[in-house]
Amino acid sequence: MIKCIRCCHVHAITKSGIVRGKQRYYCKDCNIYFTLPDVSAADMRQHKKHMTTIVDIAKALNISKSTVSRALHEHSDINPQTRTAVQEMARRLDYQPNLLAKSLVKSKSNTIGIIVPEFLTYFFPTIIMGAQQVAAQAGYNVIICQSQESYQTEVANANVLLANRVDGVLISMTKETRKFDHFKAFEKHGIPVVFFNRVCDEMHTSKVLVNDYEGALKATEHLIKNGYRNIAHIAGPPALLITRNRLSGYRDALEKYKLPFQKELIVHCDLSKKDAIRSAKQLLSMKNRPDAVFCVNDPVAIQLMLVAKKLKITIPSELGIVGFSNEPSGEVIDPALTTVEQPVADIGRSAADILLKAIRQAEDYVPEMKSLQTTLIVRASSGGIGRRNKR
Amino acid sequence: MIKCIRCCHVHAITKSGIVRGKQRYYCKDCNIYFTLPDVSAADMRQHKKHMTTIVDIAKALNISKSTVSRALHEHSDINPQTRTAVQEMARRLDYQPNLLAKSLVKSKSNTIGIIVPEFLTYFFPTIIMGAQQVAAQAGYNVIICQSQESYQTEVANANVLLANRVDGVLISMTKETRKFDHFKAFEKHGIPVVFFNRVCDEMHTSKVLVNDYEGALKATEHLIKNGYRNIAHIAGPPALLITRNRLSGYRDALEKYKLPFQKELIVHCDLSKKDAIRSAKQLLSMKNRPDAVFCVNDPVAIQLMLVAKKLKITIPSELGIVGFSNEPSGEVIDPALTTVEQPVADIGRSAADILLKAIRQAEDYVPEMKSLQTTLIVRASSGGIGRRNKR
DNA sequence: ATGAAAGCGCTAACAA
DNA sequence: TTGTTAGCGCTTTCAT
Numbered sequence: 072m073i074k075c076i077r078c079c080h081v082h083a084i085t086k087s088g089i090v091r092g093k094q095r096y097y098c099k100d101c102n103i104y105f106t107l108p109d110v111s112a113a114d115m116r117q118h119k120k121h122m123t124t125i126v127d128i129a130k131a132l133n134i135s136k137s138t139v140s141r142a143l144h145e146h147s148d149i150n151p152q153t154r155t156a157v158q159e160m161a162r163r164l165d166y167q168p169n170l171l172a173k174s175l176v177k178s179k180s181n182t183i184g185i186i187v188p189e190f191l192t193y194f195f196p197t198i199i200m201g202a203q204q205v206a207a208q209a210g211y212n213v214i215i216c217q218s219q220e221s222y223q224t225e226v227a228n229a230n231v232l233l234a235n236r237v238d239g240v241l242i243s244m245t246k247e248t249r250k251f252d253h254f255k256a257f258e259k260h261g262i263p264v265v266f267f268n269r270v271c272d273e274m275h276t277s278k279v280l281v282n283d284y285e286g287a288l289k290a291t292e293h294l295i296k297n298g299y300r301n302i303a304h305i306a307g308p309p310a311l312l313i314t315r316n317r318l319s320g321y322r323d324a325l326e327k328y329k330l331p332f333q334k335e336l337i338v339h340c341d342l343s344k345k346d347a348i349r350s351a352k353q354l355l356s357m358k359n360r361p362d363a364v365f366c367v368n369d370p371v372a373i374q375l376m377l378v379a380k381k382l383k384i385t386i387p388s389e390l391g392i393v394g395f396s397n398e399p400s401g402e403v404i405d406p407a408l409t410t411v412e413q414p415v416a417d418i419g420r421s422a423a424d425i426l427l428k429a430i431r432q433a434e435d436y437v438p439e440m441k442s443l444q445t446t447l448i449v450r451a452s453s454g455g456i457g458r459r460n461k462r
Numbered sequence: 463m464i465k466c467i468r469c470c471h472v473h474a475i476t477k478s479g480i481v482r483g484k485q486r487y488y489c490k491d492c493n494i495y496f497t498l499p500d501v502s503a504a505d506m507r508q509h510k511k512h513m514t515t516i517v518d519i520a521k522a523l524n525i526s527k528s529t530v531s532r533a534l535h536e537h538s539d540i541n542p543q544t545r546t547a548v549q550e551m552a553r554r555l556d557y558q559p560n561l562l563a564k565s566l567v568k569s570k571s572n573t574i575g576i577i578v579p580e581f582l583t584y585f586f587p588t589i590i591m592g593a594q595q596v597a598a599q600a601g602y603n604v605i606i607c608q609s610q611e612s613y614q615t616e617v618a619n620a621n622v623l624l625a626n627r628v629d630g631v632l633i634s635m636t637k638e639t640r641k642f643d644h645f646k647a648f649e650k651h652g653i654p655v656v657f658f659n660r661v662c663d664e665m666h667t668s669k670v671l672v673n674d675y676e677g678a679l680k681a682t683e684h685l686i687k688n689g690y691r692n693i694a695h696i697a698g699p700p701a702l703l704i705t706r707n708r709l710s711g712y713r714d715a716l717e718k719y720k721l722p723f724q725k726e727l728i729v730h731c732d733l734s735k736k737d738a739i740r741s742a743k744q745l746l747s748m749k750n751r752p753d754a755v756f757c758v759n760d761p762v763a764i765q766l767m768l769v770a771k772k773l774k775i776t777i778p779s780e781l782g783i784v785g786f787s788n789e790p791s792g793e794v795i796d797p798a799l800t801t802v803e804q805p806v807a808d809i810g811r812s813a814a815d816i817l818l819k820a821i822r823q824a825e826d827y828v829p830e831m832k833s834l835q836t837t838l839i840v841r842a843s844s845g846g847i848g849r850r851n852k853r
Numbered sequence: 854a855t856g857a858a859a860g861c862g863c864t865a866a867c868a869a
Numbered sequence: 870t871t872g873t874t875a876g877c878g879c880t881t882t883c884a885t
Contacts, residue, residue, distance in 0.1 A: 074831050074833075076663055076666075076831075077661065077663045077703065078671065078674075078675075078703055078706075078707055078833075079661075079669055079671045079831040079832065079833045080673065080675055080707070080833060082675060082714075083675075083710065099710075100675065100706050100707055100710045101703065101706060102706075103663065105663075108666040120650055120651050120652060122651055124877095124878055124879085125878070125879070126878075126879095134855075134856085135855065135856045135857075136856090136878090136879085137855075137856060137857080137858095137880080137881080138854080138855055138856075140879070140880065140881090141854090141855085141880095144880090148854055148855085149854070149855090150854055150855085153854080153855085165647075167621065167624045167625050168625055168878090168879080169566075169625070169627060169877090169878050169879070170625045170626050170627070171562055171565050171566045171571060171626070171627055171877090171878080171879095172566055172861090172877070172878035172879040172880090173878080173879055173880075174562050174861095174879095175560075175562045175563055175566055175861050175862065175863090175877090175878080175879075176860075176861045176878085176879050176880050176881085177861085177879085177880070178861070180562060182605075190587065190588075190590075190591035190594070191588075191591070193584055193587070196581065196584075196587030196588075196590075196591075197581075197582075197587075199581075199587075199606075200581035200582070200587075200608070203581070203606060203608060204608070207607070207608070212605045212622065212626060213605065213606060214573075214603045214604065214605060215590075215594060215604060215606065216598070217591070217594060217595070217598070230558065231603070233558045234558050234559055234560070234561045235561050235562070235603065236513075236560060236561070236562055256556075259511055260511050260513055261511060270468065270470075272467055272468045272494065272496075275467075275499040278470055280469065280470050282471070284469075284471055284473060284474075284491065312468065312469055312492065315469075315491050315492065315493075316469055316471070316491055319474065319490075319491045323473075373794055377794075380796075398790075399789075399790070399791055400790055400791045400793075400794045402791075403764055403768075403791045403794060403795050404794050404795065404796075405795075405796065440465050440467075440470040441470065442465075442469075442470045442471060515861095515862055515863085516862070516863070517862075517863095525871080525872085526871065526872045526873075527862090527863085527872095528864080528865080528871075528872065528873080528874095529870085529871055529872075531863070531864065531865090532864095532870095532871085535864095539870055539871085540870070540871090541870060541871085544870085544871085559862090559863085560861090560862050560863070562861090562862080562863095563861070563862035563863040563864090563877090564862080564863055564864075565863095565877095566861090566862080566863075566877050566878070566879090567862085567863050567864050567865085567876080567877045568863085568864070568877085569877070
């Protein structure tokens with residue numbers, strides 16, 4: 072069975088003549104001709120090539136390696152001629168500085184570590200992307216670790232980063248982390264730490280969060296302005312900070328408009344799909360059914376919408392809905408979901424910015440706390456009470 | 463303005479007495495009391511601590527550092543007593559081996575690099591997650607690079623990885639890459655490379671792909687079996703491999719069931735939302751309108767569905783739709799979208815597996831090509847011609 | 854302006 | 870079983 076060298080498939084291959092004594096093949100999908108490459112072990116062995124070092128350059132030019140080092144770094148005291156000669160030779164020998172060696176002698180790895188609980192949703196990858204961009208721009212590499220929501224793994228992650236002598240660390244804790252010695256180890260060695268999203272109270276370091284409170288306030292206010300009066304809230308697990316802050320924003324919005332805060336209109340949900348459906352059903356089957364719901368996040372809002380549809384409750388005329396986080400699904404569902412957008416990539420960028428500043432300033436650095444702003448995205452699901460869903 | 467040390471917000475803070483001469487605050491959102499930490503620069507300076515090395519342990523125990531090294535590595539010839547003594551001391555001094563130094567002497571960094579074109583969709587993060595899991599399990603770190611679909615950035619990325627002496631590299635090329643010297647540089651130094659998703663024909667290395675052809679075949683076959691006869695295809699940009707392979711699967715399915723291949727039922731789309739809408743309109747306004755469409759991916763399928771809804775074309779009774787890639791939105795839309803699922807995380811896992819094997823086997827390694835299987839996920843959007851969308 | 858030498862923290866061959 | 874020594878590739882005094 073011959074595989075196409077491009078698409079790796081077998082089904083579209085036909086023989087197509089002989090070339091230089093070798094069978095030639097054709098893949099009709101990829102529209103390319105090819106012969107099977109013959110790499111002998113000998114060929115491979117050739118590869119195992121020594122990488123050129125400053126010593127190689129020094130020998131080739133018959134000068135000392137210190138001179139080479141200086142020439143490569145645009146040092147002040149260096150003969151322009153030798154400098155160009157060295158740089159030319161470096162190019163010719165295809166020199167790549169060994170950053171490991173440099174890191175060792177400088178005690179600086181130009182690497183930052185990131186510890187995140189997971190990598191499954193779009194949330195953390197996006198944050199990492201943002202952080203990576205900023206880091207790369209400043210010449211830093213990023214080592215990523217997943218704690219898998221396990222305290223033990225998180226401790227192991229921290230040790231890996233420590234052993235790799237990262238210059239700084241970005242952390243979002245697991246939900247089960249209660250001891251912080253593995254974080255304090257960084258501080259002890261002067262390695263700055265910035266927490267984001269899931270922050271650690273006990274550590275006096277920089278933190279980056281999203282202004283959940285304000286987002287929730289704006290969302291609820293929007294519902295009120297659109298005429299809804301009996302507004303419920305599907306909240307998250309009470310233990311989470313976001314839950315408290317979003318609930319708090321919801322509560323204060325009601326207060327601001329002199330609407331009564333009704334305890335029975337708050338339903339806590341563990342964020343699973345199943346429990347979201349349960350919460351939705353609970354709210355929608357109340358005798359005094361709410362005319363709008365502010366949901367702790369978009370997936371919950373979407374489940375609520377699906378339940379409402381099944382119960383033939385019209386959105387937004389009979390039920391206004393607002394979510395939180397602006398997930399792609401919200402745009403597609405009908406009616407489209409009003410939501411609070413969080414600047415996810417900015418969390419990563421800000422955290423990395425702050426971390427780099429901390430690395431540069433070293434002792435003089437003063438920890439800072441940053442709270443990023445949210446944006447209300449108005450779509451059809453909160454169009455107004457009594458109004459028909461247009462389209 | 464006092465910020466809560468947990469939530470970084472200002473709005474819920476109240477003063478709450480004095481403790482040890484310092485003002486105490488209370489955050490009613492977080493329900494915690496706190497005083498402002500006072501870290502003087504002096505406090506921080508203390509931190510900048512020397513990390514213990516094997517020499518420190520050696521001195522403390524009055525033995526040589528080689529003995530320490532051996533004890534720490536469970537070397538064969540070592541007195542059990544000294545071994546435990548060393549390990550105990552290592553623990554007490556909080557020893558963390560310096561992996562940079564180790565890498566330098568062993569010429570092995572225990573790090574693999576990944577170069578991906580972007581990080582915005584869920585596709586590449588998921589692959590990276592899979593690769594990272596496998597790597598971490600084997601004690602490898604992962605350095606990630608984004609080429610941003612730019613050839614030049616990709617070259618820079620390759621140099622970064624080279625300079626960091628990674629032990630192997632995972633690559634998905636940019637769409638503008640036409641020269642491959644920066645990849646060949648890895649080979650030249652015996653650093654194994656595995657391509658995934660966007661592979662490079664010119665390099666005789668391992669490759670991991672998804673069986674797009676078979677996925678498309680199954681999808682189209684499914685439509686045929688459900689009674690659709692006039693099946694169109696919204697394809698991707700002709701330059702992409704996935705476009706050709708999915709088109710090829712579509713074509714062969716028609717052939718298998720002796721249905722005519724009609725050129726006018728193929729519409730190419732650049733995958734942007736705008737062009738997806740254009741393609742959808744083009745197909746649905748034909749005199750001889752297709753009764754089903756196999757779409758090159760889910761976002762395109764979703765746009766098609768939205769256009770069809772607007773035109774009051776009933777899905778699936780008047781129009782069957784199948785997408786590709788199983789994105790979350792497909793589950794939420796009504797009717798739910800039938801799609802071909804790709805094992806995204808498996809791509810990363812497989813690629814990393816193959817790479818680690820290549821690293822271990824070094825010269826003896828023979829490049830391999832892997833094509834991962836797809837799964838058809840049947841939902842309502844392809845429910846059958848003339849049938850009503852249930853629910 | 855350049856070279857010699859020490860050392861970053863570690864491993865490993867060779868002695869003892 | 871343990872110590873001695875020589876590097877890995879680089880930077881950085883200190884001489885010259």
